[in-house]
Amino acid sequence: MSSRTLYDKVWNFHQVKELSGGSTQLFIGLHLIHEVTSPQAFSALNEKKLGVKFPNLTVATVDHIVPTSNQQRPFSDPLAEEMLATLEKNCKAHGIKFHGIGSNSQGVVHVMAPELGLTQPGMTVACGDSHTSTHGAFGAIAFGIGTSQVRDVLASQSLAMNKLKVRRIWVEGELQKGVYAKDLILHIIRLLGVKGGVGFAYEFAGPAIEKLSMEGRMTICNMAIEGGARCGYINPDETTFEYIKGKEHAPKGKEWDKAISWWKSLASDSKATFDDEIQLDGSSIEPTVTWGITPGQGISIKETIPNPELLPKNEQQIAKDACKYMNLKPDEPIEGQSIDVCFIGSCTNGRLSDLQEASKIVKGNTVAAGIRAFVVPGSQKVAKEAKEKGLDKIFLKAGFEWREPGCSMCLAMNPDKLEGRQISASSSNRNFKGRQGSANGRTLLMSPAMVAAAAINGKVTDVRKFLQK
Amino acid sequence: MNQKFPKGEIKSIQGRSFTIKGDDIDTDRIIPARFLKCVSFSALGEQVFADDRKELKGNHPFDLDHNKGANILIVNDNFGCGSSREHAPQALMRWGIRLIIGESFAEIFFGNCLALGIPCLTASKEEIVKLQNLVEKDNNQIWEFNLKNLSISNQKETVKLILDEGPYNMLYSGKWDATSQLLDEEEKINKTFNNLPYLNNFKKEL
Numbered sequence: 001m002s003s004r005t006l007y008d009k010v011w012n013f014h015q016v017k018e019l020s021g022g023s024t025q026l027f028i029g030l031h032l033i034h035e036v037t038s039p040q041a042f043s044a045l046n047e048k049k050l051g052v053k054f055p056n057l058t059v060a061t062v063d064h065i066v067p068t069s070n071q072q073r074p075f076s077d078p079l080a081e082e083m084l085a086t087l088e089k090n091c092k093a094h095g096i097k098f099h100g101i102g103s104n105s106q107g108v109v110h111v112m113a114p115e116l117g118l119t120q121p122g123m124t125v126a127c128g129d130s131h132t133s134t135h136g137a138f139g140a141i142a143f144g145i146g147t148s149q150v151r152d153v154l155a156s157q158s159l160a161m162n163k164l165k166v167r168r169i170w171v172e173g174e175l176q177k178g179v180y181a182k183d184l185i186l187h188i189i190r191l192l193g194v195k196g197g198v199g200f201a202y203e204f205a206g207p208a209i210e211k212l213s214m215e216g217r218m219t220i221c222n223m224a225i226e227g228g229a230r231c232g233y234i235n236p237d238e239t240t241f242e243y244i245k246g247k248e249h250a251p252k253g254k255e256w257d258k259a260i261s262w263w264k265s266l267a268s269d270s271k272a273t274f275d276d277e278i279q280l281d282g283s284s285i286e287p288t289v290t291w292g293i294t295p296g297q298g299i300s301i302k303e304t305i306p307n308p309e310l311l312p313k314n315e316q317q318i319a320k321d322a323c324k325y326m327n328l329k330p331d332e333p334i335e336g337q338s339i340d341v342c343f344i345g346s347c348t349n350g351r352l353s354d355l356q357e358a359s360k361i362v363k364g365n366t367v368a369a370g371i372r373a374f375v376v377p378g379s380q381k382v383a384k385e386a387k388e389k390g391l392d393k394i395f396l397k398a399g400f401e402w403r404e405p406g407c408s409m410c411l412a413m414n415p416d417k418l419e420g421r422q423i424s425a426s427s428s429n430r431n432f433k434g435r436q437g438s439a440n441g442r443t444l445l446m447s448p449a450m451v452a453a454a455a456i457n458g459k460v461t462d463v464r465k466f467l468q469k
Numbered sequence: 470m471n472q473k474f475p476k477g478e479i480k481s482i483q484g485r486s487f488t489i490k491g492d493d494i495d496t497d498r499i500i501p502a503r504f505l506k507c508v509s510f511s512a513l514g515e516q517v518f519a520d521d522r523k524e525l526k527g528n529h530p531f532d533l534d535h536n537k538g539a540n541i542l543i544v545n546d547n548f549g550c551g552s553s554r555e556h557a558p559q560a561l562m563r564w565g566i567r568l569i570i571g572e573s574f575a576e577i578f579f580g581n582c583l584a585l586g587i588p589c590l591t592a593s594k595e596e597i598v599k600l601q602n603l604v605e606k607d608n609n610q611i612w613e614f615n616l617k618n619l620s621i622s623n624q625k626e627t628v629k630l631i632l633d634e635g636p637y638n639m640l641y642s643g644k645w646d647a648t649s650q651l652l653d654e655e656e657k658i659n660k661t662f663n664n665l666p667y668l669n670n671f672k673k674e675l
């Protein structure tokens with residue numbers, strides 16, 4: 001009986017050759033590109049007089065630099081316009097499909113590709129973006145790469161890679177009401193640390209994971225990289241197939257049945273051996289918020305800011321830095337911390353179900369005085385579906401701004417930025433110093449429903465209080 | 470800043486060294502996102518650690534006069550975590566860094582450095598602290614890194630370093646720029662393509 005993991009099986013299918021030096025030449029089945037990490041890769045190709053080997057296996061969109069208030073071309077920021085124009089030109093020159101502004105399919109790359117059915121089980125997916133791990137939610141091996149590697153994939157549809165070890169993270173039970181996939185992954189990163197996953201792929205499994213929707217699963221895998229794991233994945237099952245079925249690029253007709261049987265065969269065997277295994281109980285997790293400057297610095301809404309002196313020795317210095325930077329005092333509760341800006345969006349939590357959950361909290365309420373709150377749908381499709389459900393009206397009525405799709409204040413390469421020492425409640429994935437556009441701005445990561453609750457109360461709030469009402 | 474970029478075999482590196490202290494230094498700090506608005510890497514050297522430098526008003530290691538021209542950087546744990554932006558190693562390289570030694574590196578950052586011919590080597594926490602102290606004692610001393618011995622030395626003291634076999638061989642043989650090696654395998658690439666069910670209408674029997 002076979003005892004292989006999904007990771008082993010998918011890896012084997014894509015192995016081109018063992019390279020001298022011990023790494024493997026791995027075939028890449030789906031290559032996604034965007035405007036920030038691709039221009040230099042195309043320049044390098046041109047310098048080396050190389051072409052794109054399989055133009056059909058690369059798909060492009062624009063997300064990081066797009067303004068979210070007015071997307072009229074040319075963009076008012078000439079640098080942003082230049083980046084988009086360069087991508088358009090490169091795609092045209094090499095015959096690469098580009099999902100641009102106004103195409104109805106543009107969006108944050110990790111939101112739009114699954115939506116189009118491009119991401120499927122058993123693929124290798126690479127993109128010049130660390131959150132490529134998102135696509136692992138479908139049972140793919142998906143990982144972020146740098147620009148030199150983008151060049152290599154364009155030229156050869158392959159990469160020199162070293163095989164990772166696999167750690168299975170088994171989650172028992174079921175998430176409680178008001179606790180979402182975001183809380184679970186913040187909890188896991190807190191437990192295992194921001195570098196706990198270095199050298200590993202994370203397999204997320206167990207009853208609590210199986211009960212998650214595809215969108216919840218994408219949130220989990222998206223943040224595997226924040227725990228140091230370059231890829232995270234979930235074995236494909238009926239939920240996966242149901243999501244893919246009927247999507248633009250999904251297999252159709254007879255192919256569909258064959259696809260399903262192949263996909264099923266990829267799941268980790270029941271006797272699969274893992275390099276490491278951990279177990280946790282999903283039902284005991286509470287809404288979780290980061291208080292510091294790494295995604296591993298999370299606590300439950302009921303906890304207080306940790307006292308650095310009482311933490312394990314290797315966490316003390318960064319905890320001290322975090323307290324100082326965040327201007328938070330040890331032993332203060334996180335609940336009730338006041339905030340300035342609320343951001344709902346990003347490739348972690350900018351999908352339809354995220355906006356739906358947040359809208360349930362917002363409905364009939366008003367954003368607290370002095371708070372700037374805005375919703376940035378992850379893609380044009382998300383925006384359209386949300387509008388069809390009337391979500392935009394709910395948010396607008398409550399005092400939120402409703403924006404056009406893009407990465408926006410997740411990394412603030414467009415005009416959406418924190419100012420000065422402002423502190424945000426954000427559904428994104430990184431709370432690094434300066435991440436949201438102000439060199440000394442501050443970020444509290446949480447689920448979109450928690451961001452909505454924070455917007456209404458003007459301070460960090462336990463979303464379960466809204467759900468009881 | 471006008472030194473030549475790495476090329477070919479990288480068996481030894483000589484030069485002055487300095488330290489950047491702290492764990493979990495992410496690539497957003499190494500190069501803030503606003504500097505990613507470019508279609509070429511050429512200007513990044515000036516912008517390395519821009520926000521940290523601004524905060525320290527000239528006292529950041531990358532601003533101190535005595536570190537100008539140094540090419541070896543000693544860091545702590547999980548250096549280069551976060552965003553996959555190759556702009557981070559590009560900025561370090563264009564500033565003049567040619568070798569990084571630390572307790573550990575984030576995986577994507579490590580790979581990005583390797584693809585530029587910048588070795589990242591590790592040593593235990595104790596060894597790194599020792600090395601940082603030695604380096605800080607005298608900014609002018611010349612350090613010599615030897616790939617074959619996996620060590621760095623200032624003549625008097627030697628610190629042993631760790632590097633996996635794969636990256637070691639790539640640096641030693643000069644094959645860290647993977648493109649040509651990957652392109653050599655045209656036939657095998659096509660064969661892999663033809664055997665992938667999802668690229669062949671799921672026709673292939675398993």
Ligand code: SF4
Pocket residue numbers: 063064108109110129131346347348406407410411428429
């Ligand atoms: S939403 Fe944020 S994390 Fe996701 S791709 Fe855009 S910038 Fe990166």
